Amino acid sequence: xxxxVESGGGLAQPGRSLRLSCAASGFTFDDYAMHWVRQGPGxxxxxxxxxxxxxxxxxYADSVKGRFTISRDNAKKSLDLQMSSLxxxxxxxxxxxxxxxxxxxxxxxxxxxxxxxxxxSS
Amino acid sequence: DIQMTQSPSSLSASVGDRVTITxxxxxxxxxxxxxxxxKPGKAPKLLIYAASSLQSGVPSRFSGSESGTAxxxxxxxxxxxxYATYYCQQSYSTPWTFGQGTKVEIK
Numbered sequence: 001x002x003x004x005v006e007s008g009g010g011l012a013q014p015g016r017s018l019r020l021s022c023a024a025s026g027f028t029f030d031d032y033a034m035h036w037v038r039q040g041p042g043x044x045x046x047x048x049x050x051x052x053x054x055x056x057x058x059x060y061a062d063s064v065k066g067r068f069t070i071s072r073d074n075a076k077k078s079l080d081l082q083m084s085s086l087x088x089x090x091x092x093x094x095x096x097x098x099x100x101x102x103x104x105x106x107x108x109x110x111x112x113x114x115x116x117x118x119x120x121s122s
Numbered sequence: 123d124i125q126m127t128q129s130p131s132s133l134s135a136s137v138g139d140r141v142t143i144t145x146x147x148x149x150x151x152x153x154x155x156x157x158x159x160x161k162p163g164k165a166p167k168l169l170i171y172a173a174s175s176l177q178s179g180v181p182s183r184f185s186g187s188e189s190g191t192a193x194x195x196x197x198x199x200x201x202x203x204x205y206a207t208y209y210c211q212q213s214y215s216t217p218w219t220f221g222q223g224t225k226v227e228i229k
Contacts, residue, residue, distance in 0.1 A: 044222050044223045045211070045220040045223075047219070050216075059216050061217045062217065095165060106154055107213050108168065108171045108213060109156070109166070109211070111168075112165035112167070113165065114164075115165060
């Protein structure tokens with residue numbers, strides 16, 4: 001059974017940093033691209049960032065480019081999102097999402113974690 | 123960026139009704155369109171990928187179709203467990219964008 005468990009969310013002040021992690025199990029982690037997708041309170045879904053199976057291809061939404069960094073450790077079966085220069089508009093539930101493919105160029109988000117809540121407020 | 127526009131934003135329907143949700147892309151996306159279901163307090167779940175392919179384990183009452191830049195999710199006979207919000211998502215070009223969602227409520 002595929003499991004994705006996020007951690008690291010919490011309350012952060014504007015301008016500060018936070019690091020999210022996702023522990024994966026139940027599938028061959030290093031065969032698949034992975035993504036972060038967020039959902040603001042009462043809002044829709046927004047893709048944040050994606051990384052290919054070998055970290056060779058990485059992409060970001062314009063809204064986070066230059067502030068967020070995605071990375072993965074295939075040996076540990078983990079996915080991270082380093083968030084810096086946080087803004088109130090980054091407040092959201094952040095989902096760790098598995099891609100059905102390995103490269104991430106035509107992503108199908110086939111499994112989702114339960115999310116970790118990030119609140120940015122002074 | 124490719125804009126995805128869903129209609130309606132919400133609908134009320136009864137158990138057994140046929141329900142249709144439309145998603146329009148701002149440009150051609152071929153068949154790179156996926157549908158997700160999200161229940162309150164839960165993570166989204168993949169229903170349909172590549173416009174019309176049913177994800178494993180999803181009931182056959184769900185189906186997807188396309189006509190040009192318009193895509194349709196159909197629930198042939200609405201069941202109590204289908205009350206949820208549905209999102210489309212394009213996987214044609216980055217940034218990968220979602221529709222704003224369609225909430226299906228009990229009539």
